[in-house]
Amino acid sequence: TLAAPAIAQENKKITWRLTSSFPKSLDTIYGGGETIAKYVREASDGNFEIQVFAAGEIVPGLQAADAVSSGTVEMCHTVPYYYVGKDPTYAMGAAIPFGLNARQTNAWHYYGGGVDLMNEFYATQGFVGFPAGNTGAQMGGWFRKELKTLDDMKGLKMRIAGIAGQIMSKLGVVPQQIAGGDIYPSLEKGVIDGAEWVGPYDDEKLGFVKVAPYYYYPGWWEGGPTVAVFINKDKFEALPKSYQSLLKTAAQAANCDMLASYDYKNPQAIKRLVKDGAKLRAFSQEIMQASYDAALGVYGDISAKNASFKKIYDNQLAFKRDAYLWAQLPEYTFDTFMMIQQRNGTL
Template identity: 65%
Template sequence: MDRRSFIKKTGAVGAGAAAATALAAPAIAQSMPKITWRCTSGFPKALDTIYGAAEVFAAAVNEATDGNFNIQVFAAGEIVGTLEALDAVSNGTVEMMHNCSYYFWGKDPTFGIGTGIPFGLNARMTNGWLYEGGGTDLLNEFYANYNTIAFPAGNTGAQMGGWFRKEINTLDDLKGLKFRIGGMGGKIIEKVGVVPQGIPGGDIYPALEKGAIDGAEWVGPYDDSKLGFNKVAPYYYYPGWWEGGVTVHNFINLEKWNELPKSYQAIVKSASALANSVMMARYDTLNPKALKEIAASGTQLRPYSQQILEACFDAATETYAELSAENATFKKVHDSYMGYRREGYLWQQLSEYNFDTFQMLQQRAGKL
């Protein structure tokens, strides 16, 4: 091949490469556009577990898009309050929120199921129902009525049963008590004589300290001690029967979601799943130490009596029947959720329960 022919051929290749580069740059720019969203958390920054999960999510989205998709996380109250956040996402004031759906159950009781309802699913089964049991699709069919779509982005696991100023031994001890409780648990505990109080997390301590309420539940040892509840109430009860596997969701404005490139939608889903996993891991890691510290500070741990648990279980069953009779959407989602519970405990009583029970007995014997 002579020199002139070689130059012609290599020049053509070079021109083709240059053209490909020119075409590739705009294509990449279109598939990874610069986007900035605001995410309002339902929680204060002091809670590095729940609030922190939103930061985990936002960081993962930013990293996966080389910084092109930036989600700014704001604590509850910085833009809107916890209880106003759904409306803000629905009307486009903010693009998304990281929050518990059960705060909005007053709009429709179906919102309660998204977070988890009393005597419902534990954390493992909740994830099973949401990811593989059709739960997320059912919920998003409902959430579309509020111009939102949601993905699981955190789970606390089974929570504690709350702080009280006095011992709670019988059903009579509950009558007339003003108790801060989130979600549908308030409607159910009301049936046994409690006066439920809906108070955001950041307002619980002063209400408990001033005696405006007689007791309060929040999450568990780590978060509760960070908020100082052990300083104003001596009795700490378990289990939190109303929150056996609490899911926090990323709620996104539906129009903003549909505007995202498919690749960004996939990243949001994956980053939400990461936050879901990390939050549970953090609680499992932080709660044991915090529980020991709370007990050492003088807090008295108490189990709810069987009488109280059974009365509340019956009240929950009665409540779900009432809601299902008057709300077809609630019934549809509830039937799926409770159907998963029935099958899930059939398996877990053979597997998780027996394994965990044996291990706990070894722990009590000082062998672990």
């Protein structure tokens, strides 16, 4: 028989659309989608083109996952916890209140079984998903007045959503769902008393410091939330294997890149905000502990009703216990020592 001649195979030309859950003005988190597209475009010599659309250009930001499930777009860049209204299991793919920090989140996703567990769940939603960004621990938000005791939380109207909102409501807070652009006027007019957004670099753009100067930390509901790509399952499986791999590698690189970007920009932004009048305040231990205790109750309630959430929550919890033991040793003591030098002016 004749040997089949080697035929030069061109890289398959593919154009996809990615809908972002973020506006272009949030350049760091929106930029994560652009970063993935760039990495994929360059490594495929322009043959695998991902067009990135800001929230609202194709579908609203919070409908990104639906657009992927239905095949309206091939993929999206979003935060999985946006979809806890469909199923609280989504939160496990991003962050739960009093969950893992950013590094622990990556450890759990890539080595603790998180990516596989989430994909068992995502498969039921019609897509595959991979970590593709992280903001680091977020701030606790902007408030018109100081919050000192649990009594100060009662009746507080705060812009906060999802599981964190459920927990806050157990403390007497009245959670409000308000779109980004409406937060400032609501705070200004006193329609709400406080609002959480992201962290210094993103918050600065919305100007909250002028109308609600008490800037609290930490955002205990987001210790290190994962931003993810969701990819329509059929479309992903139809990709050449090389493009599947490239997309996953690009997502992991973008995960690293976004955290680095926030970690570089936030230190500068917090200094500007303080200069502009932000009054930094830590949530009191009383408020933190009551929130934590309420969170455990909420997780118990969700787990009792939702086997998918429970399975993943329990898996992550086992790792969390070990991770926060280990974190006390070289990481914490090294950071603590360096922070003391910073405070002493010897850095």
